[in-house]
Amino acid sequence: MDLFEYQGKQYFARYDIPVSPGGPADTVDEAVAAANAAGYPVVVKAQVQVGGRGKAGGIKLADNEAEARQHAEAILGMDIKGHVVKRVWVENASDIEEEYYVSFTLDRAEKKHLMMLSREGGVEIEVVAEENPDAIIKLHIDPVDGLSADVARQACIDANLPERAIDGATDIIVKLYRCYTEGDCDLAEINPLILKPTGEVHALDAKVTLDGNAEYRHPEWEAFKGLTEMDEREKMAAEKDLQYIGLDGTVGIIANGAGLAMSTLDVVNQVGGSAANFLDIGGGANADVMAGALEVINFDENVKSIFINIFGGITRGEEVAKGIVEALNRVELKAPIVIRLDGTNAEEGRQILLDAGIPESKLRSEPTMLAAAKTVVGLANA
Amino acid sequence: MAIFVNENTKVLVQGLTGGQGKYHGRRNRDYGTQIVGGVTPGKGGQDVDGIPIFNSVAEAVEATGADASFAAVPPKFASDAIIEAAEAGIGFVVCITEGIPAQDEALTFNRLVREFPNTRLLGPNCPGIISPGKCNIGITAGEIAQEPTADGPNVGIVSRSGTLTYQALYELKQLGIGVSTCVGIGGDPVPGTNFIDCLAEFQNDPETHAIMMLGEIGGSAEEEAAEFIQANVTKPMSAYIAGVTAPAGKKMGHAGAIVSGGKGTAQGKMDALAAAGVKVGLNPTEAGELMGEIVKSL
Numbered sequence: 271m272d273l274f275e276y277q278g279k280q281y282f283a284r285y286d287i288p289v290s291p292g293g294p295a296d297t298v299d300e301a302v303a304a305a306n307a308a309g310y311p312v313v314v315k316a317q318v319q320v321g322g323r324g325k326a327g328g329i330k331l332a333d334n335e336a337e338a339r340q341h342a343e344a345i346l347g348m349d350i351k352g353h354v355v356k357r358v359w360v361e362n363a364s365d366i367e368e369e370y371y372v373s374f375t376l377d378r379a380e381k382k383h384l385m386m387l388s389r390e391g392g393v394e395i396e397v398v399a400e401e402n403p404d405a406i407i408k409l410h411i412d413p414v415d416g417l418s419a420d421v422a423r424q425a426c427i428d429a430n431l432p433e434r435a436i437d438g439a440t441d442i443i444v445k446l447y448r449c450y451t452e453g454d455c456d457l458a459e460i461n462p463l464i465l466k467p468t469g470e471v472h473a474l475d476a477k478v479t480l481d482g483n484a485e486y487r488h489p490e491w492e493a494f495k496g497l498t499e500m501d502e503r504e505k506m507a508a509e510k511d512l513q514y515i516g517l518d519g520t521v522g523i524i525a526n527g528a529g530l531a532m533s534t535l536d537v538v539n540q541v542g543g544s545a546a547n548f549l550d551i552g553g554g555a556n557a558d559v560m561a562g563a564l565e566v567i568n569f570d571e572n573v574k575s576i577f578i579n580i581f582g583g584i585t586r587g588e589e590v591a592k593g594i595v596e597a598l599n600r601v602e603l604k605a606p607i608v609i610r611l612d613g614t615n616a617e618e619g620r621q622i623l624l625d626a627g628i629p630e631s632k633l634r635s636e637p638t639m640l641a642a643a644k645t646v647v648g649l650a651n652a
Numbered sequence: 653m654a655i656f657v658n659e660n661t662k663v664l665v666q667g668l669t670g671g672q673g674k675y676h677g678r679r680n681r682d683y684g685t686q687i688v689g690g691v692t693p694g695k696g697g698q699d700v701d702g703i704p705i706f707n708s709v710a711e712a713v714e715a716t717g718a719d720a721s722f723a724a725v726p727p728k729f730a731s732d733a734i735i736e737a738a739e740a741g742i743g744f745v746v747c748i749t750e751g752i753p754a755q756d757e758a759l760t761f762n763r764l765v766r767e768f769p770n771t772r773l774l775g776p777n778c779p780g781i782i783s784p785g786k787c788n789i790g791i792t793a794g795e796i797a798q799e800p801t802a803d804g805p806n807v808g809i810v811s812r813s814g815t816l817t818y819q820a821l822y823e824l825k826q827l828g829i830g831v832s833t834c835v836g837i838g839g840d841p842v843p844g845t846n847f848i849d850c851l852a853e854f855q856n857d858p859e860t861h862a863i864m865m866l867g868e869i870g871g872s873a874e875e876e877a878a879e880f881i882q883a884n885v886t887k888p889m890s891a892y893i894a895g896v897t898a899p900a901g902k903k904m905g906h907a908g909a910i911v912s913g914g915k916g917t918a919q920g921k922m923d924a925l926a927a928a929g930v931k932v933g934l935n936p937t938e939a940g941e942l943m944g945e946i947v948k949s950l
Contacts, residue, residue, distance in 0.1 A: 376754055376755070376758055376841055376842070378841050378842065378871045378872070378873070379871070379872050379873075379876065381758060381761050381762065381842050382758065382762070383758070412762055413755065413758045413759040413762050414759065414762045414763055414766060451755055454753055454755055456754065481753050481754050481755070483727065483751045483752060483753045483754065484753035484755070484756075486727075486728065487753075525815070526815055527813060527814045527815030527816070528813065528839060528868070529811075529812065529813020529814065529815055529816040529839065529866070529868050529894045530813065530814075530815030530816055530819065530894075532813075532868060532869070532894040532895040532898055533813075533815075533816060533819070533892075533894040533895075533935065533936060535895075535897045535898065536894060536895070536896045536897050536918075536934070536935055537935045538897075539896070539897040540934060540935060545897070548898070552750065581815045581818040581819055581822070582793065582818075583779050583791040583792055583793065583814055583815065583817075583818055584672065584676070584748070584779075584791040584814075612796070612818070612822060613793050613796065613818050613822075614791075614793045638937070639819070639935070639936070639937065640935065640937050
């Protein structure tokens, strides 16, 4: 789950990482009130989950109430790379002496945590990495050892941070590591981490991605839900706990396993079709999950045919079949289904579908993935 | 020969009294795998279909001489289960659990490396391993795996995706090609066993004559495998990478596949493998057909 900047700052605050005082606002009046509360000058920042907000005019400085109002009016509703701004974050503006970059993420190849620290912050780190790779300190941290203050301090020295910033930066880096590990983040990034003329160091931005698998031990995440940038189909799927991504094509896809689901997209594409979505019902899905998946697909106006591609391992064929029968009883599907069912209990599943007496106009079975792809694309393009 | 397991492998099921553990533990036994016991704290002394349950892995190892474990426990308990098996001296742990937090995986992996270097973890979030006719640990339906023939040629399969593992087995079975061992390594961020571990074993396994590899977008595991293949693998290979049409920046499914910044794309992975001499198919069926041609030429 990606957090908006203001949510990331709220998360940082749980771990005592210093951020600027401010407030979120959904309307111009709320923004003005937040600005008055934070104290001028303020920065009005668009809350969208995409980089390059500043360049797009989504971050503006206001010295007084009139300017705060003017900027909030301009930014709310603005389209930034396809993301419409529904909320702004208004915070007290900081004097900036220098800008740095720091982040923690998991390096899959090394199987360890990766800290990146750079004296060149406030810009896209990818650009720094390309143009001046030596400016980025990369430090692998064994999760068994964790990160000590001594190691963090040495990294600050190696990154050539000025003497007066080192204490503050070390403190924040250690806290950010705690936030990243205890907080189960896939990514915890501060860009920029700023040094003020007063010598204080603090987080001027926050980019946090939470690991959804750890949700069971973080009841506090509940507060972050509900405002994510999902389309209607994705919201519906999320309510049903389905792994769903909306796409623009006409073939609705349901498969078990991320690999097979992706592969289904590939095959549909190769035989001249286009996928309306990615939907992985996961391992061990039961009849109810299958029925829910079909409801989500049915909600999508663009879907002309539905490809159910199941290769049962932990998922059992008879459960998949029961779900289809149940879904057909529950909802009037607008598009025909083409199913390819193999693996665990596929025989039983096929028998259940046969016994249900579903007409061929609604459901067809094909023996292979490729054959099913051709049939389903044929129906979608007809 | 087979890799990691064989007909003598004695397997414990951690979580045998749970839904998945019971179902798949029984199926593995029915397939012919030596399932010698189950472990569920507090349920020692009971049995599941005649398979004795023990309170701890150590107790079970003592009583049964088990050398492998099949961990079918919920995400919350998976890391502890893996470490408990390693502490008890189990040399091969297969963990099918889906949904373990990435940080737990990273910690568990690094603990194993340091404290229990003789324990190999397969998974988590993987379908397991099957050496057709000899041993099946995990959730693969045994009937889709073609048994190897004495004189070959037989194919070793390694796959990052669960369902594509079955698909690969299925494709080879359609062509009547024997499988020496099929390993599903799982698509989680920190798998205990990776492509390279399996490729190295297959290269040294006299019963494996060719190798089929199934990858997916995201990360750099396939690119690293390609480098390894170039330098170390002399056996012919075919491969398929899922996610050719996946849109950039979208996370497809649980944890396996994410494309960012142009890295980890399916095309990049396919190119790397092709450059290493691997025949790359555009879908699983084509990868199977390519393997069919390879096998014919052997």
